[in-house]
Every structure is written in structure tokens, then in C-alpha cells.
Amino acid sequence: MKRTRIWIAGGLVLGISALAQAWWVDEYKSGIVWPTPPVVTPGEAGKAPSDAIVLFDGTNLDAFEGGDKWVIENGEATVAKGGITTKEKFGSCQLHVEFASPAEVKGKGQGRGNSGIYLMGRYEVQVLDSFENETYVDGQCASIYKQQPPMVNACRKPGEWQTLDIIFTAPAFNDDGTVKSPAFVTVLHNGIVVHNHFELLGGTSYVEAPRYTKHPEREPISLQFHGNPVKYRNIWLRENITPLVGTPPMTKTEEPKSEEKSEKQDEAKPEEAKKE
Numbered sequence: 001m002k003r004t005r006i007w008i009a010g011g012l013v014l015g016i017s018a019l020a021q022a023w024w025v026d027e028y029k030s031g032i033v034w035p036t037p038p039v040v041t042p043g044e045a046g047k048a049p050s051d052a053i054v055l056f057d058g059t060n061l062d063a064f065e066g067g068d069k070w071v072i073e074n075g076e077a078t079v080a081k082g083g084i085t086t087k088e089k090f091g092s093c094q095l096h097v098e099f100a101s102p103a104e105v106k107g108k109g110q111g112r113g114n115s116g117i118y119l120m121g122r123y124e125v126q127v128l129d130s131f132e133n134e135t136y137v138d139g140q141c142a143s144i145y146k147q148q149p150p151m152v153n154a155c156r157k158p159g160e161w162q163t164l165d166i167i168f169t170a171p172a173f174n175d176d177g178t179v180k181s182p183a184f185v186t187v188l189h190n191g192i193v194v195h196n197h198f199e200l201l202g203g204t205s206y207v208e209a210p211r212y213t214k215h216p217e218r219e220p221i222s223l224q225f226h227g228n229p230v231k232y233r234n235i236w237l238r239e240n241i242t243p244l245v246g247t248p249p250m251t252k253t254e255e256p257k258s259e260e261k262s263e264k265q266d267e268a269k270p271e272e273a274k275k276e
Contacts, residue, residue, distance in 0.1 A: 031249025038240075048096070048236035055086060055221075056235040063087060064223075076100075076231045079115055083225040089218035091170040094238040095119070096163070100231045101129035103159025107228075109135040113158065114226035116145065119168050120219035122203035125187060127164070127230060131155040142189040145204050150187070150194035161233070162190050167241065170217065171200070177214040 041050035048054050054063075058075030061067025061084060069081040101113025113129025123144075130141035130153055137149040142164065156162050164187065171183040183200040186193070202210035223232065 032246035033249075034246040035244055037244060046234055048234070049238065051240065052096075052236040052238050053088070054236045056232065058233060065220075076233045079223070079225050079228065079230045079232070081225065083222055085121065085222045086220045089216070089220050090120070090237065090239065091218045092239070092241055093168055094241050095166040095168065095221070096234065096236050097166075097232065098161055098163050098234045099127055100161045101127075101131075101158050102229050105129070105158050108133060110139060110226075112228070113230055114224075114228050115230040116224035116226070117164065117166070118204070118222035118224065119166070119183075119185070120170065120215065121222050122215070122219070123168075123183060123185070123200055124204035124224075125164060125166060125185070127224070129155070129158050131157050142187055142194045144185065144187075144195065144198060144200065146206065147201050147204075147210055148195065148198055150189060151196075152192060152194060154189040154192040154194060156190060164189055165191075171212065172217075173212075173214040179212050182212070 038051075043049050043052070048057075056063065056077060058072075060072065061070060061077055064084040064086055066082055066084040067077075070084060071078040071080050095117070097117060099115070105112065110128070112133050113127070115127040117125045117127060119125070126139060126141055126143045126145045128135070128139070128141040137143070138146055140149065140153065141155050142150040166188075167186040169184040172180040174180045184197050185195055185200060186197050187195040200210070202212045204210065221237075
């Protein structure tokens with residue numbers, strides 16, 4: 001019994017000691033003064049966030065050049081007669097697009113549910129019906145066309161609505177036209193990551209290797225017409241996607257070295273004192 005009581009008492013002491021040590025752990029603080037993140041209200045189902053620029057909400061395509069060519073019905077825009085391009089220009093952004101390939105399957109490979117999203121009018125994320133539809137992998141749905149296949153094929157069945165969420169970092173160029181920093185893109189297809197901060201090799205081309213050509217910091221976004229009646233809805237983007245920048249902590253002034261101290265002290269002495 002005595003041994004049991006001693007062990008229990010010892011356990012209590014150790015427990016209290018450990019708890020006391022936990023209470024006195026110093027918290028790490030960076031010292032950075034951060035701005036308060038702005039409040040953004042997430043959109044309800046099928047709606048854009050409160051800070052988004054809405055490009056298509058189901059009513060009209062007034063945000064696009066050539067939008068009058070497409071057919072709008074039941075809040076959906078069907079591709080027809082040509083591609084469309086945003087009137088406004090954009091750089092780095094978060095872009096949300098919903099699309100559906102035709103429910104009636106016609107054609108195969110690149111001839112089935114083909115369209116595309118052109119960031120800055122030149123960097124394409126492919127739109128295609130890739131559900132049980134073989135084609136070259138760097139041209140299937142959600143590929144960075146002719147540059148990088150998606151990690152996985154996340155396509156839904158023909159006629160079902162799908163999402164593409166794109167986080168795009170625009171490139172920057174030096175005055176002589178060389179690349180200062182390349183473009184990067186992260187893509188989620190139906191909520192699944194298919195590209196993670198992929199470095200673009202240049203603009204999209206069907207006939208030549210990708211390469212960069214200097215262009216303005218902001219350019220329009222285009223949706224491609226490829227002859228297939230692909231449908232779009234709920235298109236919006238957000239521009240403020242750069243990290244918050246805080247004010248770094250003040251650094252203490254370094255103490256002068258002992259030699260510097262003595263020299264300064266000598267300089268401070270009166271001339272008479274130095275002669276002595």
C-alpha cells in the first residue's frame with residue numbers, strides 16, 4: 001500500500017511539473033505586423049464570391065466581344081459562329097468556368113466537345129470531352145495544350161456540368177523582350193488538382209513548339225469556337241491573388257566593436273586630456 005501511494009504521489013508531482021513547464025513555454029512570434037485580411041463572402045451554389053468580376057451569370061455575354069454570336073438559353077451559353085474575347089484585360093487571376101460537352105456524342109478524339117480557355121489570349125487550358133475518348137494526352141481535357149497533360153482524367157460523362165478552376169500567374173518580361181519570370185498555372189478539374197504550379201513554356205500553338213513573345217501585363221481572356229456546341233455557365237474571376245505583405249519587425253542597432261568604441265571615446269576627449 002505504501003509503495004502504491006508513493007508511486008501515485010510521484011506520478012502526480014511529475015504530472016504537475018510537466019503541466020507547469022507547458023504553461024511556461026515561450027510562444028514564437030515573428031514580430032511581423034500583418035494587415036487584416038479583407039472579408040470575402042463565398043458565393044452560394046452557382047454564384048460568384050463577393051469580390052469577383054462576373055463575366056457570365058446566365059443573362060448576357062456583354063462582357064465579351066462577339067458574345068452576340070453565342071446562343072443563351074436557360075442561363076447557359078452555347079458556343080456558335082466563333083470565339084469570344086473579354087472586353088476587359090486581365091493579368092494574374094483566379095478563374096472559374098463551368099462547361100458541358102454535348103450530351104449527344106458525335107465525333108471522336110479532338111472532334112468531340114472541343115473548345116478552350118485562352119489566358120491572356122495565348123495560354124490555353126483545353127476543354128474537350130475526354131470521357132472514354134482517346135486522343136493525344138497533351139490535348140485531352142484540362143491539359144495545358146501541347147505542353148502538359150493533366151495528372152489524371154477527371155472528366156464527367158457527356159452532357160454533365162463540369163468545373164475548371166484556374167489560378168494563373170502572368171509572366172513578366174524585360175525591356176529587351178526576354179522572360180523576366182515565366183507564367184505559372186494551377187488547375188483543378190471538377191475539384192481535382194490536375195496541374196500544380198506548372199511553369200508554362202510559352203504561348204499555345206498547334207504548329208510549333210511553345211515560346212514566349214513579349215506582351216502587355218494585361219490581356220483579354222478568350223473562349224474558343226472549335227465547331228462543337230459546348231455549353232458554358234457561371235464564369236467569374238478574382239484578381240487580388242497576391243499574398244499579404246506585412247511590416248517586418250524593427251531590428252536592434254548593432255553594438256559597435258570594442259575598437260570602434262575606444263576610437264569614438266578618444267574623439268570625444270578634450271584636446272588637453274589627450275596631451276596628458
